[in-house]
Amino acid sequence: MAMTETFYDVMRRQGITRRSLLKFCSLTATALGLGPSYVPQIAHAMETKPRTPVLWLHGLECTCCSESFIRSAHPLAKDVVLSMISLDYDDTLMASAGHQAEAILDEVMTKYKGNYILAVEGNPPLNQDGMSCIIGGKPFVDQLRKVAKDAKAIISWGSCASFGCVQAARPNPTRATPVHEVITDKPIIRVPGCPPIAEVMTGVITYMLTFDRIPPLDRMGRPLMFYSQRIHDKCYRRPHFDAGQFVEAFDDESARKGYCLYKVGCKGPTTYNACSTVRWNEGTSFPIQSGHGCIGCSEEGFWDKGSWYARLTDIHQFGIEANADKIGGVAAAAVGGAVAVHAAVSALKRAQQKGE
Amino acid sequence: MTSISEEELAELRERGKRLSAVYVYEAPLRAWHWLNALAIVCLCLTGYFIGQPLPTMPGEASANFLMGYIRFVHFTAALLFVVGFIGRMYWALVGNHHASQLFILPFWKGVWWVEVWEEIRWYLFLKREPRKYVGHNPLAQLAMFFFIVLGSLFMIFTGLALYSEGLMQGSWADKIAGWVLPMLGGSADVHAYHRLGMWIFVVFIIIHVYVAIREDIMSRQSIVSTMISGVRTFKDDRAE
Ligand code: SF4
Ligand code: SF4
Numbered sequence: 247m248a249m250t251e252t253f254y255d256v257m258r259r260q261g262i263t264r265r266s267l268l269k270f271c272s273l274t275a276t277a278l279g280l281g282p283s284y285v286p287q288i289a290h291a292m293e294t295k296p297r298t299p300v301l302w303l304h305g306l307e308c309t310c311c312s313e314s315f316i317r318s319a320h321p322l323a324k325d326v327v328l329s330m331i332s333l334d335y336d337d338t339l340m341a342s343a344g345h346q347a348e349a350i351l352d353e354v355m356t357k358y359k360g361n362y363i364l365a366v367e368g369n370p371p372l373n374q375d376g377m378s379c380i381i382g383g384k385p386f387v388d389q390l391r392k393v394a395k396d397a398k399a400i401i402s403w404g405s406c407a408s409f410g411c412v413q414a415a416r417p418n419p420t421r422a423t424p425v426h427e428v429i430t431d432k433p434i435i436r437v438p439g440c441p442p443i444a445e446v447m448t449g450v451i452t453y454m455l456t457f458d459r460i461p462p463l464d465r466m467g468r469p470l471m472f473y474s475q476r477i478h479d480k481c482y483r484r485p486h487f488d489a490g491q492f493v494e495a496f497d498d499e500s501a502r503k504g505y506c507l508y509k510v511g512c513k514g515p516t517t518y519n520a521c522s523t524v525r526w527n528e529g530t531s532f533p534i535q536s537g538h539g540c541i542g543c544s545e546e547g548f549w550d551k552g553s554w555y556a557r558l559t560d561i562h563q564f565g566i567e568a569n570a571d572k573i574g575g576v577a578a579a580a581v582g583g584a585v586a587v588h589a590a591v592s593a594l595k596r597a598q599q600k601g602e
Numbered sequence: 603m604t605s606i607s608e609e610e611l612a613e614l615r616e617r618g619k620r621l622s623a624v625y626v627y628e629a630p631l632r633a634w635h636w637l638n639a640l641a642i643v644c645l646c647l648t649g650y651f652i653g654q655p656l657p658t659m660p661g662e663a664s665a666n667f668l669m670g671y672i673r674f675v676h677f678t679a680a681l682l683f684v685v686g687f688i689g690r691m692y693w694a695l696v697g698n699h700h701a702s703q704l705f706i707l708p709f710w711k712g713v714w715w716v717e718v719w720e721e722i723r724w725y726l727f728l729k730r731e732p733r734k735y736v737g738h739n740p741l742a743q744l745a746m747f748f749f750i751v752l753g754s755l756f757m758i759f760t761g762l763a764l765y766s767e768g769l770m771q772g773s774w775a776d777k778i779a780g781w782v783l784p785m786l787g788g789s790a791d792v793h794a795y796h797r798l799g800m801w802i803f804v805v806f807i808i809i810h811v812y813v814a815i816r817e818d819i820m821s822r823q824s825i826v827s828t829m830i831s832g833v834r835t836f837k838d839d840r841a842e
Contacts, residue, residue: 464771465771465780465781465783465784470771474770476767476789485663485664486663487669488663488667488669489663489664489665489667489668489669489670490656490658490659490666490668490669490672491658491666500658513790515793516788516789516790516793517789518789545789545790546787546788547787547788551790551791557653557654558653558794558797559790559793559794560794561794561798569794570653570794570795570798570800570801571654571797573801574797574800574801574802574804574805577801577805578801578804578805581805581808581809582808585809585812588725588816589812589816591727592727592816592820596819599730
């Protein structure tokens, strides 16, 4: 019976050697920060656990998450576990298309009812009856609801699914809505970033497949192993921040010396992600290393928080685009002026009363 | 709170109107006032420079720690501010009748609102002479409640939330205030609101210092010296 087919069975069927499996297990243990003692445990799990299929849906998105994902530095994790074994449906990556593809979706949903993982890239737009994103002739939100119904857990890939991202930026004409606001009755793992780092994506999904449970999450539903600290907490330019050495303009001497990018708007201090440790493109670099501040792509509403080159966030509640220092400065000046006038009038009144 | 009956309170008020000196602010309360003031000034100054840092320091990073020191002063003053606020709440419970005035507005008392209105008129130059008050005047009490009680709570919770970001999830600061981060829309927004809070305190300082000095000169009771000696003196012995 297909249900009892283990990861190992599928691997063998796909012509993967036992040696490759063990290699994969060691890699997984390392990627998740687990000791060597976990390798046999993972191997055992792969040999005995029935395989968990992953259905990957695409909503309103730019597909940057998929682009990131297929560039993972751990080809074993990406190719072996996902492309060949567990990723049963992904309309962008799969060979089949049209009715054939949709048939696979239905098949997995019935066969693995309550046992598959739903990964969502992008998000559903709710305005105009969801017409802004049509999958197979129907609004994406319908597909999302249908597939989510019997899913074991949901992974929200990227800032789109997690927070809304660019399509949900002001004024959000299509009412693009993050997944957790549409599906409220399932555990949701949020993996924000625009896109998320490839190794973070494979790390999260591998953890879920091998351990058959949801990784420890923070308050916002993000996996703690990758999102527990800010870029700033592990940034290699941090000593310059603490020393008070800042880039003031992108072409100044400080920029050449590689000082901290705080004053040119680096959002590292307010951004939870693993860029400063895992880095990008097989650990080659990350924005700050190449001299540009973090733009906070894994934070909620990062498109609407003002310039990427200014330190202070815009506060929209005040109608005009203003930051705390502009609002506060004006208020303090106004009150100071009022106090001066009031003091002058008081002095006059007092003089007048004394004269009486 | 030392409980006090309505009659006693009325008696006290009457006495305050007749007497020329009443002991209102006990020593712990005065100590808190000045420590708190010092902490707030430190917090505003260092806070300002955390958001808008000073020009770049020359030399090697290993030879400088300016931002580090500024942040250290900010966090130290902040924790003193928190401890002071907790101490102040405790004093509201065990101190004299005036000690709890800051925290509890006589919201349902008509007379009090009439007095608030009278104070407003006094500040708008529509009233020739203010009333006498042993404790805070009603308008001051209202302002203190919003700026100092609610304002401090806002700054303490947003501040601890930001502090918890460095200590990470599960830390004591995170347990107390970590929930503020998602509630107010994430780290960047909490930073912005916390900074806005700083400006509210700057506005408060301007008004508070001005009004205290003005009242000292123009009202019928002592103000500035009262926060030093604890004794409220009156300039005349007319009842109203
Ligand atoms: S460059 Fe950005 S993340 Fe790095 S220390 Fe400076 S402010 Fe922090
Ligand atoms: S450094 Fe910041 S903006 Fe860049 S990818 Fe990482 S989180 Fe996103």
